[in-house]
Amino acid sequence: DTGVSQDPRHKITKRGQNVTFRCDPISEHNRLYWYRQTLGQGPEFLTYFQNEAQLEKSRLLSDRFSAERPKGSFSTLEIQRTEQGDSAMYLCASSSGHSNSPLHFGNGTRLTVT
């Protein structure tokens, strides 16, 4: 068990470019979450998956954001036509789905849009 891993750790991109982040959850975890965190704030919910099904998506997520978990294992989060306001830490977390299972977080992908 290597924990939740996210790639890349850091991404710097120019406004208008597309970016894609990857999250590999703990292997037996069927729930996967994406959160966004800006400086001094707690994480904000973006979306979550149970296996390959995207069960909930935040109204914060504009049409420029899309997430997939095609085989119920790793997940990708894509941001199209990035804006400076998208600069944040993007966090992935997973859990096993049992009623008392804790969340396990990755170290996040820090996005800077210039």
Added chain:
Amino acid sequence: KNEVEQSPQNLTAQEGEFITINCSYSVGISALHWLQQHPGGGIVSLFMLSSGKKKHGRLIATINIQEKHSSLHITASHPRDSAVYICAVSGSGTYKYIFGTGTRLKVLA
């Protein structure tokens, strides 16, 4: 008003002090997490509670479901406890977690 409120926002303590961080929430919940975040971003789950009290080492977490309130206590605080402590709740009927803005703790030697 946020659905999850933490107090205080910032806390500075001397090594050895007993520390309490509070979390109040306004929604029905199925579970509450206390999380620790160190500079650099990594978040670690400390406790998951749905009732009562849990203890792990010098950390104690309590929850009062009727009052919609939870506390995280640190006994004999140490500089390595310096971090941001975040409360997160999972609402009833959803597995989505709502996070507080965190309490930034600094423990001085």
